[in-house]
Amino acid sequence: MKIGVLALQGAVKEHLDMISSAGAEAVVIKTVDQCDEIDGIIIPGGESTTIGRLMKIYGFIDKLKEFSNQGKPIFGTCAGMILLAKEIVGQTENHLGLMDMKVARNAFGRQRESFEANLPIKGLESPLRAVFIRAPLIEKVSPEVEVLSEYNGKIVAAKQGHLLAASFHPELTDDFRLHSYFVNMVKQYSLVK
Numbered sequence: 001m002k003i004g005v006l007a008l009q010g011a012v013k014e015h016l017d018m019i020s021s022a023g024a025e026a027v028v029i030k031t032v033d034q035c036d037e038i039d040g041i042i043i044p045g046g047e048s049t050t051i052g053r054l055m056k057i058y059g060f061i062d063k064l065k066e067f068s069n070q071g072k073p074i075f076g077t078c079a080g081m082i083l084l085a086k087e088i089v090g091q092t093e094n095h096l097g098l099m100d101m102k103v104a105r106n107a108f109g110r111q112r113e114s115f116e117a118n119l120p121i122k123g124l125e126s127p128l129r130a131v132f133i134r135a136p137l138i139e140k141v142s143p144e145v146e147v148l149s150e151y152n153g154k155i156v157a158a159k160q161g162h163l164l165a166a167s168f169h170p171e172l173t174d175d176f177r178l179h180s181y182f183v184n185m186v187k188q189y190s191l192v193k
Contacts, residue, residue: 001190003183004029004038008054010046010079014171018179024186032063040186041067045078045133045169048105052083052095061096068098071192073162073185081165082136089139099163100142107137107154107167119168121149121157124177130156130168137167162189 004027005015012028019026019042027038035041041064043051055061068074076084076099083095087102114134118127130151138155141147149157149166156167157178164185170178 001025001183001186002027002038003186004034004041006041006043006051006055006060006080008046008058008060009051010044011169011171012044014169015042015044015077015179018171018176019183021176022180022183024183032059035063035067038072039190040073040075040182042182043074043076043080043083044171045080048079048082048095048136051079055083055095064096065098068096068163071162071189073164073182073189074098075164075166075182075185077166077171078133078135078169081138081167084163084165085138087140099158099160099165100144101138101155101158101160101165102140103136104139105136106134107139117151119149119151119156121178121181122146123148123181128170128177129173129175130166130170131172132156132168135167138165 002025003019007028016026084099085103086097089104119130120127145160
């Protein structure tokens with residue numbers, strides 16, 4: 001089972017390490033053709049506008065929509081979550097528009113307002129240490145979206161079928177349980193394909 005990390009910008013190496021810790025083979029994804037060789041993909045944090053622009057240039061928008069249409073799991077963290085969203089506050093266009101949620105960019109403030117918190121997450125036995133850096137949040141979800149975690153009453157992690165999204169950076173701690181959660185989603189896909 002191979003899980004890719006989209007390597008256009010962001011904490012690629014950290015995600016690769018977490019995937020390996022969670023027991024799956026981790027692959028750096030730099031071209032659209034590589035998407036045919038993997039069972040799931042992580043879109044890491046970074047700057048959503050920049051990543052979105054690069055995804056357009058290199059053909060990843062259409063490829064990842066096709067990837068999703070096949071039911072292959074996608075996990076978006078921080079900027080990756082924004083790229084998955086159907087609606088972005090203050091923008092008329094989305095990027096991938098796959099997940100039925102409305103997100104707000106930089107909702108917790110600028111870089112200096114970055115923080116860490118212990119988050120209870122549905123499906124995990126104990127709270128997960130979460131790193132929020134210029135983090136977005138989920139303002140609204142459709143009934144098809146399952147809320148997995150909230151911070152101060154604001155949605156910061158959610159799942160919709162084969163799509164997983166988190167406002168924070170789970171790759172910046174040594175706790176790989178959220179990556180294990182995603183690896184299990186990919187296993188489920190692999191069993192039914």
